[in-house]
Amino acid sequence: MSQRFQSYIDGRWIAGADSAADENPSDLGSPVGEYGSLNAAQVNEAIAAAAQAQRAWGLSSPQQRADALDFVGSEILARKEELGRLLAQEEGKTLPESIGEAARAGQIFKFFAGEALRIPGEKLASTRPGVDVEITREPVGVVGIIAPWNFPLAIPAWKIAPALAYGNAVVFKPAEIVPGCAWALAEILSRAGLPAGVFNLAIGSGRVVGQALVENRGIDALSFTGSVPTGNRLLKQAAERGLKIQLEMGGKNPLVVLADADLDKAVEIAVNGAYFSTGQRCTASSRLIVEAPVYDEFIARTRKRLQQIKVGNALAQGVDIGPVASRSQLETDLSYLEIARSEGAELLHGGELLELDTPGHYLSPALIAAQPQHRIAREEVFGPVAAVLRADDYEHALALANDTEFGLCAGIATTSLKYATHFKRHAQAGMVMVNLPTAGVDPHVPFGGRKASSYGPREQGRYAVEFYTTVKTAYTSA
Ligand code: TXE
Numbered sequence: 001m002s003q004r005f006q007s008y009i010d011g012r013w014i015a016g017a018d019s020a021a022d023e024n025p026s027d028l029g030s031p032v033g034e035y036g037s038l039n040a041a042q043v044n045e046a047i048a049a050a051a052q053a054q055r056a057w058g059l060s061s062p063q064q065r066a067d068a069l070d071f072v073g074s075e076i077l078a079r080k081e082e083l084g085r086l087l088a089q090e091e092g093k094t095l096p097e098s099i100g101e102a103a104r105a106g107q108i109f110k111f112f113a114g115e116a117l118r119i120p121g122e123k124l125a126s127t128r129p130g131v132d133v134e135i136t137r138e139p140v141g142v143v144g145i146i147a148p149w150n151f152p153l154a155i156p157a158w159k160i161a162p163a164l165a166y167g168n169a170v171v172f173k174p175a176e177i178v179p180g181c182a183w184a185l186a187e188i189l190s191r192a193g194l195p196a197g198v199f200n201l202a203i204g205s206g207r208v209v210g211q212a213l214v215e216n217r218g219i220d221a222l223s224f225t226g227s228v229p230t231g232n233r234l235l236k237q238a239a240e241r242g243l244k245i246q247l248e249m250g251g252k253n254p255l256v257v258l259a260d261a262d263l264d265k266a267v268e269i270a271v272n273g274a275y276f277s278t279g280q281r282c283t284a285s286s287r288l289i290v291e292a293p294v295y296d297e298f299i300a301r302t303r304k305r306l307q308q309i310k311v312g313n314a315l316a317q318g319v320d321i322g323p324v325a326s327r328s329q330l331e332t333d334l335s336y337l338e339i340a341r342s343e344g345a346e347l348l349h350g351g352e353l354l355e356l357d358t359p360g361h362y363l364s365p366a367l368i369a370a371q372p373q374h375r376i377a378r379e380e381v382f383g384p385v386a387a388v389l390r391a392d393d394y395e396h397a398l399a400l401a402n403d404t405e406f407g408l409c410a411g412i413a414t415t416s417l418k419y420a421t422h423f424k425r426h427a428q429a430g431m432v433m434v435n436l437p438t439a440g441v442d443p444h445v446p447f448g449g450r451k452a453s454s455y456g457p458r459e460q461g462r463y464a465v466e467f468y469t470t471v472k473t474a475y476t477s478a
Contacts, residue, residue: 002032002033002034004019004036005035005179005180006203007038007202007203008186008189008199008200008201009045009046009200009201009202010046010049010053011190011195012196014038016035016038016042017037017039018036018037019036020176022090022179022180023177023326024089024092024360025092025322025323025324026088026092026312026315026323027359028360029358029359032089032180033179035179035183038203038208038209040209040211042202043216046200047142047171048218049200050169050170050197050198050218051141051169053169053197054141054142054197056195057139057169057194057195058168059167060167062117063116065165065167066116067113067193068164068192069113069161069165070109071191073106073108073110076103076105076109077110079102083099083102084099084101085099086181088314088322089180089314091149091152091177092278092360092361093278093314094322095315097277098314104443105153105154105156106157108158108443109157109161111443111444111461112161112162112164112464115165115166115465116164120462121136123135131475131476132476133474133476135472135473136471136474137166137471138472139470140166140468140470141168141169141221142169142221143163143168143169143170143171144221145170145172145173145222146222146234147159147173147175148175149176150325152175152182153181154443156185157185158447158459159172160185160189160199162464164194165468166465169197171200171202171219172186172201173202173204173206173209173210174203175226176206214234221243221244221246221467222244222246224245224246225247225248225249226248228249234247246456246457247454248447248453249452249453249454250382250406250408250452250453251283251284251380251409251449252286252287252379252404253284253408253409253411254287254288254289254400254427254438255273255274255410255437256289256398256401256410256412256423257289257412258291258294258394258397258413258414259291259293260416261294261414263297263298265435267298267301267305269413270285270298271302272439273285274286274288274365275306275365275384276320276439277321278321278323278324279365279381280324280329283409283440283441285437285439286385286386287377287387287389287400287401287404288302288386289391289400289401290388290389290390290391291391291394292390292391299369302367303349303367311384312362321365323363324383327361329361329382330361330363330383332383333383334363336379336381336385337366337368340387343376344371345368345369345371345377346368347368348368348388349364349367350367350384351363351364351366352364365385365386366384366385366386367388370388371389378404380406394422398423398426398427401423401427402426406449406451406452407428407430407449407451407452408431408448408454409429409431409433410429410438411438412434428451430447430454431447431449444460444461447459
């Protein structure tokens with residue numbers, strides 16, 4: 001019998017109503033398991049349990065919270081191969097990438113175990129004689145977490161770990177197509193010594209479970225990663241009721257390749273950033289902006305490199321790129337290839353559906369020569385699809401890089417200190433990479449973007465304290 005991935009409310013496992021298959025995008029005949037969805041009443045029950053449990057948890061000793069998070073981090077790290085295998089089966093990332101993501105999730109829990117013991121505060125002299133001023137950080141309360149499918153262990157980790165470290169209770173809603181990873185994480189959290197109700201997992205649809213999280217006034221803050229339309233809808237609803245909200249959304253991240261770059265290195269950075277993890281990273285380099293003198297040579301070398309890339313079953317050895325995560329994402333990818341063609345962009349490589357030993361959503365990496373106004377050069381596809389643009393010179397390349405509604409990450413390949421320094425300063429993005437792929441960030445430093453990519457305080461590292469706490473200023477006269 002296949003495994004059923006359950007929700008977790010107030011310390012109890014809840015099967016959920018209907019039954020849906022948890023698909024394996026590398027092998028559509030062999031689902032990973034099945035799951036049931038919660039209804040709105042059950043989500044409201046989870047929120048009520050969280051609100052009840054948070055009162056004591058918010059006053060618990062930092063050591064208790066540190067120990068719980070350290071336990072979770074240690075177990076994830078000890079089981080990273082097994083958890084990585086589940087992730088690879090469910091999301092379609094290659095096994096090495098999946099194991100890497102599991103390890104990262106473990107490290108994030110370890111990092112915030114330490115942060116639980118280092119909650120910052122300040123003490124200042126008042127402007128009034130004989131008065132002290134203390135600035136302390138307190139938990140926000142109950143945090144709703146809505147996560148996407150593309151990093152089904154790491155993104156939940158970087159939201160759940162700080163939420164718990166700073167004394168909040170959590171109701172976590174994973175994306176529909178990755179209930180297995182969410183369940184595995186919840187199963188570890190259920191044994192970490194957290195009081196019942198402090199952590200809750202609510203599996204189900206965005207329409208029911210996600211909506212309940214934004215509508216129920218028991219939720220004090222909402223952290224979301226996903227698409228721009230959903231994020232913007234949540235932002236409006238949050239504004240109407242004064243809900244603290246943080247959004248991480250799309251990207252159309254530029255990688256500028258200058259004529260002075262080490263071209264082989266630039267090609268490697270471009271291929272890694274654009275196509276690894278099947279291009280399903282919000283930081284993927286989906287716009288390659290190449291300076292005219294090396295444009296033809298860059299394309300020739302990139303095509304040659306793409307011919308060596310192996311697309312295949314996420315669990316198979318030697319595979320560079322796994323399948324697209326779901327049928328609907330594959331349909332989106334194919335529709336953008338069609339849009340590109342119809343607008344006159346030129347397909348230089350790939351973009352073909354592949355039939356392999358196991359039936360799956362396999363798409364060969366697509367490289368498309370585009371003009372800046374083409375939709376393929378402006379809209380997030382979220383697949384193994386990159387547009388390449390020609391730039392006259394550095395100034396033109398920088399202008400093209402910034403000519404986007406998004407602002408998550410921007411990269412440059414160059415050997416020039418002058419241009420690298422200028423680009424770091426002038427790229428309109430939350431993160432900048434010099435001679436590195438736009439995708440691939442460290443877990444202990446802030447993550448997030450500008451413009452339409454993000455809203456609210458940064459995630460990860462010490463900067464996470466901003467969203468997951470609220471500040472209190474206390475005045476004392478002796
Ligand atoms: O996103 P959704 P999807 C982008 C990417 C991708 C597209 C669609 O372009 O092709 O989004 O992905 C929940 N109220 N990114 O469909 O729908 C949903 O259940 C409350 C980029 O997965 O935004 C899931 O848990 N919640 C991004 C989460 O929102 C709702 C990463 C995200 O789903 C809801 C992922 C509602 N009305 C997708 N509707 C990145 N750049 O990192 C849905 N949800």
